[in-house]
Amino acid sequence: MNVEYKNKWISQLKKGTLSFIVLNILNKDKEYYGYDLISEIKRITDIDIAEGTLYPLLIRLKNENLVEHNWVEQQSGIPRKYYKITKEGKSTIAQMKAYWDNLNQTINSI
């Protein structure tokens, strides 16, 4: 087994799957803030995501109008940027899901 290659592959695989996972989570219609999403993704998928990966990702999704955010001040501590999915985000993730399912089926049939 080429462990190094597998690890490099997992890192590359994230380049498509991370945004997919984030949108799927937000598609549950619950609002999440960035720091929270990191632990939620870790909890669900056991995947560790660096903050330097997630924050730019959320900014990209925002720029593409797939998500929106609002700052929420806390009684104590740093204000949080809560993200929620947009209508455009919902229709886009539906298409992505269809593509993903089809790809998965195809690969399983090889």
Added chain:
Amino acid sequence: MNVEYKNKWISQLKKGTLSFIVLNILNKDKEYYGYDLISEIKRITDIDIAEGTLYPLLIRLKNENLVEHNWVEQQSGIPRKYYKITKEGKSTIAQMKAYWDNLNQTINSI
């Protein structure tokens, strides 16, 4: 629907899935040459792969000892580089497959 984002996403998704697809195809224990793999992938997955994508990918897989190749002269035309999977390739793709299946299940459960 954000079509541009979806297309960009598909391109990013390939960064993990292409090598996975190629190794899965070679794992059938048939030998393929590069140009042939492009049409085989198109046939199976309907994904268009540029030659400038596949040839460097095969070279990387070779450098990682996941595949090996031998030149085969043709009665007419340009000689072909036939690739086949190695033992290390087989054990690695098995691990990748396990990771992929688990990831797919996780995403479906969100």
Added chain:
DNA sequence: ATACATACATTGTTATACTATGTATTTTGT
């Protein structure tokens, strides 16, 4: 006081897909 956790963010590096281009041979269309 010091370290750790929370919560945001940016910079530089690395890996990979894609476009464009190059070389050479053979086949197909007109």
Added chain:
DNA sequence: ACAAAATACATAGTATAACAATGTATGTAT
């Protein structure tokens, strides 16, 4: 016969995204 397309390999330059490292600021625990 000639041009275009297909076959079959390859490399160079560009764009994108993950990751490590670092930064800012606040709050909590030892």
